[in-house]
Structures are given as structure tokens and as C-alpha cells.
């Protein structure tokens with residue numbers, strides 16, 4: 359249906375011409391002889407989720423991906439569908455406590471010291487959001503997207519048979535430090551109104567529940583209803599499913615710019631030619647801000663580097679995913695492999711593997727697990743998460759644009775929030791009643807500084 363410009367044959371330049379934006383759009387449609395309803399930029403978990411729910415409403419969808427599907431942050435992350443993670447990073451006191459931890463060298467957070475105005479602005483916004491009011495509002499919004507996603511995953515996986523080693527066994531938040539373990543009670547109290555609180559597990563009960571934990575562990579909080587999946591498998595099988603639903607995927611197809619008329623995007627220019635659609639969704643993860651620069655959309659999405667090590671399962675492999683609290687490292691077991699992942703490094707788009715950061719993952723595992731590493735390393739991985747300063751994703755229409763939508767900024771929760779994001783985007787593009795309140799996710803919130 360679309361212009362089929364993957365072969366670069368349509369090189370004619372769109373002049374933007376005269377007439378109303380509607381007339382210009384229809385001229386462009388004729389010129390290209392083909393048309394699709396929605397183009398999605400970015401083939402990560404968010405792009406695929408948007409494609410899924412858009413095609414389900416009968417729309418014709420194209421995904422443009424600069425590399426290959428799932429090659430960004432969605433590839434080898436920890437795979438948690440972490441519904442109870444409703445507290446934003448920008449909680450009251452977060453700035454002071456992280457600065458203290460950074461000074462002590464115990465923080466998983468690292469900030470490359472470089473004068474970067476955008477990053478500085480991001481941190482100022484982050485600091486401004488570390489207040490009680492935002493905490494409550496963000497918890498409500500995050501809970502709505504996370505709850506909806508869990509329901510949608512359950513339905514989606516049973517209906518489509520997507521293969522991703524999905525397991526819903528719960529998650530352990532594991533502590534070595536007694537005081538920190540007890541302090542978690544305060545966090546847990548905040549989760550009670552949402553029905554997302556955990557149970558404390560100590561002593562023999564803990565080692566019965568998770569025999570892979572080492573003797574130095576003090577206790578854990580058990581979040582029973584969490585799930586986990588293998589993200590690379592999810593993306594592979596979802597991509598296959600979408601192709602059977604006539605979603606067209608163009609890999610190695612980098613979006614370079616937009617042609618516009620009035621408040622409408624009229625074409626998308628790529629290294630493989632020009633593409634046309636009635637609407638466009640930017641789901642380009644951490645790269646979204648750069649893409650939108652020419653359109654006057656202010657999107658404070660910063661890349662934050664994270665690492666993972668994937669290995670064969672150790673002999674005493676955990677049965678449950680474990681969040682190793684003091685180290686901020688997640689250990690995720692699947693039937694096929696075992697992964698350690700974490701760290702939050704603000705270093706721009708430098709995707710080099712820092713050996714010290716990788717060593718820290720192993721060090722953390724040794725502190726908490728009896729058999730911390732598998733016999734053979736399968737993959738060392740780094741990518742960048744798309745972080746917003748208020749720790750809420752951006753989902754909805756781009757301010758100032760009629761047919762441009764944003765689905766980005768999912769930070770540490772892109773896997774967890776993907777289905778709700780896709781569904782909400784499909785509802786907003788199709789002008790249907792949204793199933794969750796879209797207001798907290800609107801990009802309009804970045805029009806003001808605070």
C-alpha cells in the first residue's frame with residue numbers, strides 16, 4: 359500500500375506547494391500513488407506494541423527501523439514486567455541520597471562530567487520533581503499504565519502464542535543490610551492503596567523460597583504478582599506475528615527528517631527514500647529527542663546507559679528474578695539462560711562497554727548468590743534507556759502537530775509498559791476513548807519548566 363520507497367525509487371522532492379494542508383496532503387498522496395495509515399519510527403518494544411494495537415483496529419502500519427528490530431534498549435534488558443514499580447526515581451530526597459551514594463562510590467548512578475546544556479536542564483527538571491505532590495501523581499499514572507500492561511500481556515500472549523519464556527512467579531527484592539530491609543516497609547506502605555504491596559520473608563522461609571540466595575542475605579520482600587519474559591524472544595516473535603498481520607517493516611531504514619505543511623507532517627525522509635502516512639508515531643527510544651529537534655518539539659529525553667551479562671544458567675540458578683537492592687542489579691533466570699543487568703550511566707550516546715561496570719554486575723551477584731555466574735558467557739550488552747526527568751513516559755500527540763504522535767521516554771519500564779502504551783496510542787490516533795487517562799503522559803507538560 360505504501361510508496362514502496364525502500365528501493366529509493368521515489369526521489370522526487372515534495373515542494374510543500376500551495377493550497378491548504380489538506381490539499382497538499384492529497385497531492386502528495388497522488389504523487390506517491392500509495393499511502394499507509396500510520397508510520398512508526400523505531401522498532402523497539404514500544405514501536406512493536408504501537409504497531410500491534412494500531413493494526414488491530416484495521417489500520418495499515420509501517421515500521422521504520424534504522425538498524426534491526428529490537429537492536430536498541432529492548433534487546434537484552436532484564437525482562438521484568440514490574441507492575442509494582444510505581445514510585446518514580448524522582449522521589450523526595452532522591453537527589454541528596456544519590457549524591458551521598460555517589461560520593462561513597464556505592465551508587466549505580468554515574469554522570470559523565472561534561473558541560474551539556476540539555477543534560478543540565480534535565481537534571482534541574484528532575485530535581486524540581488523530587489516532591490510529594492509529584493510522587494503521588496506519578497504513582498497514580500504509573501500504576502494505571504503498569505496494571506493495564508499486565509492485563510494486556512496476559513491476554514496478548516494467550517491469544518497470539520508469542521514465545522518469550524513468560525513466567526509469572528513474582529519478584530524478590532533482596533537485602534543484605536538489615537536497616538535497609540526494614541526501611542523498605544515505608545516504600546511498601548505507599549504501595550498498599552494500589553494493592554501492590556509485598557510480603558517480608560526472613561530466615562529459613564527465605565532460603566526455602568529461594569535456595570540460590572547466599573548466607574549473607576538478611577531478608578527479602580516478595581512481590582508475588584510480577585512477571586518476567588525474555589525480551590529478545592518477545593521482539594522476534596512479535597515481529598513475526600506483525601508480519602502475518604501485514605505490518606510492513608523496513609530495517610536499516612534511518613529516518614533523517616520530516617516534510618511538513620502547516621501543522622501536518624506530509625512525508626518522512628529516510629536513507630531509503632520518502633514515506634507517506636496519514637499519521638506518524640515517534641517511538642525511537644533515547645534517540646527521539648534528536649529526531650524531533652527540527653519540529654520544535656521540546657522533549658527532555660536523556661539517554662542513560664545500562665549493561666547486562668547473559669550466561670548459561672549456573673548450577674544453583676535462582677528460580678525467581680531477584681532485585682539485589684543495595685547494588686541495584688537485577689538477576690533474571692529463564693529456562694534458556696541467566697542474566698545480570700543494571701547501572702544508570704548518563705554518558706550521552708557513548709555505547710562502549712565499560713569493563714568496570716560489567717565487573718560490578720558480577721561483584722554484586724557474588725555478594726547475594728551462592729552460585730553467582732553461569733559456566734559460559736553468552737553476551738555482554740550495553741544500550742541506552744530513554745529517561746524523562748519526571749520518570750513518566752511521553753504518550754500522545756506532539757504539541758503543535760496534528761498528525762504526529764509520541765511514544766517514548768519509558769526509562770526503566772519500557773518492557774513493563776509497552777502494551778498499555780501501544781493501546782493508548784491506537785486509541786489516540788483513532789480518536790477513540792482512551793482506556794487510561796492520557797493527561798499525565800502528555801508532552802504538553804514540558805512546556806513549562808517545573
Ligand SMILES: Cc1cc2nc3c(=O)[nH]c(=O)nc-3n(C[C@H](O)[C@H](O)[C@H](O)COP(=O)(O)OP(=O)(O)OC[C@H]3O[C@@H](n4cnc5c(N)ncnc54)[C@H](O)[C@@H]3O)c2cc1C
Nearest residue numbers: 400402404424430431432435436438613643664772773774
Ligand atoms: C540494563 C537494562 C535493563 C532494563 N530492564 C528492564 C526491565 O527489567 N523491565 C522493563 O520494563 N524495562 C527495562 N529496561 C528498560 C527498557 O529496556 C526500555 O525502557 C525499552 O526497551 C525502551 O523501548 P523503546 O522501544 O522505547 O526503545 P528502543 O528499544 O531503544 O527502540 C528504539 C528504536 O528506535 C530506533 N531508531 C532510533 N532512531 C531512529 C531513526 N532515526 N530512524 C529509525 N529508527 C530509529 C533504534 O534503532 C531502536 O531500535 C532496561 C533497560 C536496560 C538498559
